Amino acid sequence: MERSRRRRRLLGGALAGGLAGVVTGAVLASAAPAVHEQGEPDIAPTAIIDAAHVPPLLTLPGEPVTLRYAIVCPGGGADPFESACDASGDVHVRPGTTGPFTRLPLRRTADSLDGRYAVDLPSAVARSPDGFSYYAVLSNDAAGVSMTVPAGGPAAPQRSLPLARPVVVRLGRHRFGAVRAADARVVDAPWGSRIGEVGLDGPPGGLEVGPSAFDVAPDGGIVVLDGVNSRLERWADGRVSAVRADVDGAVDDLALAPDGTVYVADGRGRPPLIRHLGRDGRLLDAAPLPERTWSQLRLGPDGPTAQVEPSEQWVPAAPAVPRAEKVSSGRAGRRLADGSDVVVLRTGTGELRVARVVDGRVRTGWQILSDTPLGEVQIAEQVGRRMVVVVKAYSDTADEFVALVLDGQGLVGQFALRSSEWAASAPLARFRLTGHSLYQLGSTPSGAFVDRYDLEVAR
Amino acid sequence: MKIPFLTFAIAIFAVSAGGAGAGNFWASCNYATAQANQSLTRDGAQTYSYTAAYEGYQWGGGCWNNNDVDEGWGDPPQDVNTHGEGADCSGLVFKTWKESENTSNGGLYYWNPIRNVHGPYTAASFRDGVGAPNGLISKAVAGVMDGFASGTHVGLIFFRGSGGWDQIIEAKCESCGTNIMSETYRSQSAYGGIRRIGWTG
Numbered sequence: 118m119e120r121s122r123r124r125r126r127l128l129g130g131a132l133a134g135g136l137a138g139v140v141t142g143a144v145l146a147s148a149a150p151a152v153h154e155q156g157e158p159d160i161a162p163t164a165i166i167d168a169a170h171v172p173p174l175l176t177l178p179g180e181p182v183t184l185r186y187a188i189v190c191p192g193g194g195a196d197p198f199e200s201a202c203d204a205s206g207d208v209h210v211r212p213g214t215t216g217p218f219t220r221l222p223l224r225r226t227a228d229s230l231d232g233r234y235a236v237d238l239p240s241a242v243a244r245s246p247d248g249f250s251y252y253a254v255l256s257n258d259a260a261g262v263s264m265t266v267p268a269g270g271p272a273a274p275q276r277s278l279p280l281a282r283p284v285v286v287r288l289g290r291h292r293f294g295a296v297r298a299a300d301a302r303v304v305d306a307p308w309g310s311r312i313g314e315v316g317l318d319g320p321p322g323g324l325e326v327g328p329s330a331f332d333v334a335p336d337g338g339i340v341v342l343d344g345v346n347s348r349l350e351r352w353a354d355g356r357v358s359a360v361r362a363d364v365d366g367a368v369d370d371l372a373l374a375p376d377g378t379v380y381v382a383d384g385r386g387r388p389p390l391i392r393h394l395g396r397d398g399r400l401l402d403a404a405p406l407p408e409r410t411w412s413q414l415r416l417g418p419d420g421p422t423a424q425v426e427p428s429e430q431w432v433p434a435a436p437a438v439p440r441a442e443k444v445s446s447g448r449a450g451r452r453l454a455d456g457s458d459v460v461v462l463r464t465g466t467g468e469l470r471v472a473r474v475v476d477g478r479v480r481t482g483w484q485i486l487s488d489t490p491l492g493e494v495q496i497a498e499q500v501g502r503r504m505v506v507v508v509k510a511y512s513d514t515a516d517e518f519v520a521l522v523l524d525g526q527g528l529v530g531q532f533a534l535r536s537s538e539w540a541a542s543a544p545l546a547r548f549r550l551t552g553h554s555l556y557q558l559g560s561t562p563s564g565a566f567v568d569r570y571d572l573e574v575a576r
Numbered sequence: 577m578k579i580p581f582l583t584f585a586i587a588i589f590a591v592s593a594g595g596a597g598a599g600n601f602w603a604s605c606n607y608a609t610a611q612a613n614q615s616l617t618r619d620g621a622q623t624y625s626y627t628a629a630y631e632g633y634q635w636g637g638g639c640w641n642n643n644d645v646d647e648g649w650g651d652p653p654q655d656v657n658t659h660g661e662g663a664d665c666s667g668l669v670f671k672t673w674k675e676s677e678n679t680s681n682g683g684l685y686y687w688n689p690i691r692n693v694h695g696p697y698t699a700a701s702f703r704d705g706v707g708a709p710n711g712l713i714s715k716a717v718a719g720v721m722d723g724f725a726s727g728t729h730v731g732l733i734f735f736r737g738s739g740g741w742d743q744i745i746e747a748k749c750e751s752c753g754t755n756i757m758s759e760t761y762r763s764q765s766a767y768g769g770i771r772r773i774g775w776t777g
Contacts, residue, residue, distance in 0.1 A: 162627060162642060169735030169743065187720060187735055191623050196686040198624035199615045201777070227777055229619040230719040232735070302650075319749060320635040323699075324665070324729035344751070366751035385628040385753045387644055411730055412737055412758035419670040426758070461738030466716045490716040492763025493740040508740065509763035513715055516765040536764070541748075544741050544758045 126381055128534065137239035150244060162191045166257040166264050167409070169427050172275045174449050174462040175470040175482065177283070183245040184208055185232035186223060186266070201225075201233055206255035208236050209271065209407065213247035218271065223253070246281070250274040267428030268407050274445040275428070276478075278460065280470055283484040286521070286528045291510040293517055297532040299568035303556070304331075304339050304352050307564040313357040315565045316345025317540060318366050326366060327540030328565050329384070331414075331558045332373035333551040339567055340379060342371040342560075348381065352567075362398035370414040370543040372421050380421040380434060382406070382414040384543070391421065391434045404436035407443045413545035417452045424451070450474055453499055461497050464521035466490045469508055471497055471523075479527050492516070495548040503529065505555070505572065507548050509536070518548075520555060522572065537561065599769055601647045602659035605639035605692035605699050606703070610685035617777040618721040625672045625721075625732060625745045626708060628754045632662030633747045638671060639692035643676075646753050662754050665730045668747045669702060670695030671722060672732060673772040675709050682708035699730040703768045715762050715769035723770045724761035730770070731761060 167189040173182050185313040186206040191197035194526075205225075209218035219242075223234040234255075242249050252274040256263040267273055308317040310325075318392030319325040330342045338353035340461045364370045367384035374380065378401065383390040391414075395401050399419075408425035414434060415422055421434040430447030458474040467487035471494075472479045483504070485491075492509030495518065499505075504523045509516055510533075522530035537559030538547070549556045555570040632646030636656035640663065641647075648660020663671065671693065674684045679696050687693055697707060703725035705712045713722060723732040724744070731746030734756050744759040761767040 162623075165623060165626060167626060171736050172740050174738060187619060187622060189623050189626050192620065196611060196613060198620040199613055199617075199686065201617050201619050229617055229622070231777060232720070233619050318751070319728070320664070322728060323635065324726075324749060326752070366749070368748070368752055368757070384757065385751065386754055387755070410743055410758060411755050412739070412741055424739075426737065426743055426756075427735075461739050463738070469740070490763075491740060493737075493760045509760065511715070511763040511765065511769065514765055516763050532613070538613065538760075538764055538766070544760045545739075 155509070162197050163193075163484075164257070164260045166190050166255070166260070166261060166262045167256050167427070168253075168264060168266050170253070170429070171275050172429055172449070174298065174429075174460050175278055175280045175437055175472055175479075176243065176248070177280055177484070179244065181240070182238040182277070184236050184238065184251070184253075186234045186235055186253060186255060187229065187232040188255050188257070190260070193259065202257060203259040204234065204256060205258055206234055206253055208251055209255045210238060210242055210249055210251035211287070212242050212245035212249050214250050214276070221474050228371045239437075246279060248276065248278040250276050265445070267430050267447050269444040269447050272445040273430070275430070276449040278449070278472060278474060278479050280479060280482040280484060282473060282556065283470070283482040284523070284525065284527050286483055286485045288485060288487040288489075288519070291487065291517070291519065291533070293512075295533055296517060296535045297570065299557070300571045301569045302566055303337070303569050304341065304565065304567035305564070306341070306350075310346050312350070312359050315341060315343045315350065316366070318345040321388075325540045326368060326540060327560050328558070329541075330371035330543045330546035331549065331556070331567060332371055332379070334373060334554050335375075335468065335551060335556075337551070339556070340371070340373050341567070342369060342381065344369055349394070360398035362394055363392060363400040364394075368541055370411070370546050372414045372416040374416060374421070380414060380416070382411050382423060382434070382543075391423070391436055393436055402436040405439055406439075407432060415451060418454050418456075419452065422451060424503045436543070455499075457499075459497050459499065459504070461494050463491060463494060463508075464505045469494065469506070471504060472505060473499065475506065483523055485521070493545065495545055495552055498550045500550070500553065500572070505550055507555070518557075530572075535559070540565065565574070588770070600659050601661040602637075602639065602692055604641070605690055606688070607633075608688060610676075610687050610691070613674055613684035615776050616684050616772065616774055618719070618775055621672050621674075621721045622734060625668065625690075625734070628663060628668055629745060629756055630753065631730075632660055632753050633664060633750050634658065634660040634662045635664050635750075636667070636694055637661075637663055638667035638691075638694040640689050642689060647693070649753075651750060658749075663747045664696050665747045666697050666699050666702060667694040668754065669730050669732060670697055672721070673709065675707070679707040684774070696701075699725050700727045700729045702770050703727065709773055711771045711773045713769040713771045714723055715767070718762065718769045718771070721772070721775075724767040725770050726761075726764075726766040726768070735753065
């Protein structure tokens with residue numbers, strides 16, 4: 118009897134508590150949209166200012182130079198995106214790298230296909246034997262806000278160099294289908310989450326994201342950024358290991374430091390973050406890049422370096438470097454181990470310009486011409502006295518990578534590689550060059566792999 | 577005493593967290609009528625798409641505010657019912673290109689970013705040029721606010737990059753969000769070139 122009363126009391130208490138919880142929860146839930154509406158305030162679209170620009174990093178003799186900018190800012194009215202915004206800007210330019218800048222106002226053109234705002238450089242500047250340097254101050258006049266591109270302004274302006282006597286390499290029309298077989302498959306990882314597998318993620322019928330980047334140690338060991346599984350996997354001496362890492366499934370880039378730690382460029386942040394992770398995957402340090410977008414992350418002689426947009430400059434990427442130093446250190450080329458820089462410009466439909474720059478002057482330059490459209494330059498690395506370039510050749514229905522070995526006289530070696538881009542990765546993380554071997558990260562419906570191609574570049 | 581408290585807590589969780597959903601951003605969106613427009617400039621579209629950047633990704637979604645915070649971050653992917661912030665890839669293109677929900681209508685319609693609309697197109701239908709406003713172009717000549725589409729993804733050119741890649745504005749994935757990212761879609765054979773018909777400048 119007593120036990121039955123106790124059971125009734127317990128049941129009654131549970132029902133009363135549950136009923137009170139349902140009512141309270143419903144009140145909280147109905148309040149939730151109001152909380153959203155009162156969240157962080159919207160940024161007034163009128164205050165937006167951003168820009169885009171492709172610097173003419175390498176110019177040919179006699180080539181006229183027009184600088185074009187897209188200025189991103191809204192117009193007025195009920196639809197602030199109906200027409201071009203009320204913008205203006207000035208380019209500050211000078212021959213070479215010293216002396217005062219001359220201010221040239223941008224003119225507004227009728228078409229925004231390649232940027233609405235433009236200025237033609239005077240021929241005395243465009244044809245200077247020392248090249249020219251410049252920066253732009255761009256304004257959203259309606260809101261009274263402006264920005265400087267590059268962020269370092271006169272302290273680190275854009276740099277354009279003349280390719281006075283380039284080595285001309287004519288590739289002709291690319292013949293798709295004649296690809297070279299790899300010398301070795303050094304990573305062969307099915308999709309999955311176990312050790313030795315790599316993660317694959319995406320919405321049903323949507324973009325599949327796989328391992329986003331990799332890098333190669335001097336001894337040939339491979340580190341793969343397996344963001345879907347939040348880990349770093351290492352292949353070395355025929356064994357695979359993995360450590361949990363502070364990364365997510367976004368499409369991040371990666372650079373491996375000599376001490377085995379790694380730097381990771383964040384694929385989603387504003388501004389993007391560079392994370393420094395220990396060998397055990399733990400976060401050692403993190404700091405934002407100085408501009409809104411990165412295209413590639415590499416390890417240079419002074420630490421990690423990233424190419425960033427809208428400036429397209431290479432900047433120091435180590436989290437410990439203060440932002441002011443990052444923006445004042447921007448440069449047109451990527452610093453190589455011997456202190457020279459490599460500068461790359463893909464222009465037109467099928468033209469690629471590459472230069473090795475020593476003490477601010479082009480030591481060796483190449484103008485590579487293709488009858489087949491050329492896509493992105495995946496790598497441009499010096500190996501001994503030669504330059505190894507991997508660039509994509511494409512049509513509207515086919516694509517292959519092309520590896521070129523160049524010296525001061527021209528093309529000394531060339532082969533094609535299958536593109537193998539079934540799953541998404543970071544854009545310029547598909548190749549790494551270590552020693553005399555070229556490594557490629559690829560993927561298929563069954564998994565990801567890293568192939569090795571040995572180069573004959575010993576001379 | 578413990579049991580009523582326990583059931584109270586469980587009920588609150590079930591109704592508020594579970595029922596409302598941590599990512600119920602759609603409650604903040606509206607369903608206003610689109611405004612007919614006369615003008616479609618590439619840089620106007622560029623700026624419109626810019627408001628979607630940093631606002632998240634929602635599969636099947638199409639509304640966002642402009643506070644640079646993804647209020648649906650961490651939603652379980654592959655589920656339209658999470659009602660998080662942001663568009664998916666094809667929803668972003670549909671709104672940026674000012675398209676009609678009627679596929680035979682090639683006119684211009686402004687959709688406020690907070691208007692919840694995805695539109696009738698998938699990435700594959702953009703790739704195939706389905707619908708009156710949608711055309712195909714050779715990838716080599718694609719410029720600002722033209723796009724690249726595959727069977728699984730579509731993005732718009734924000735600007736070219738110096739090394740042959742493109743800055744693409746895209747709603748890419750739950751972990752990636754919506755952002756301006758450097759991409760190599762131009763050279764990938766899985767992607768075709770697409771263009772909104774009727775740019776006015």
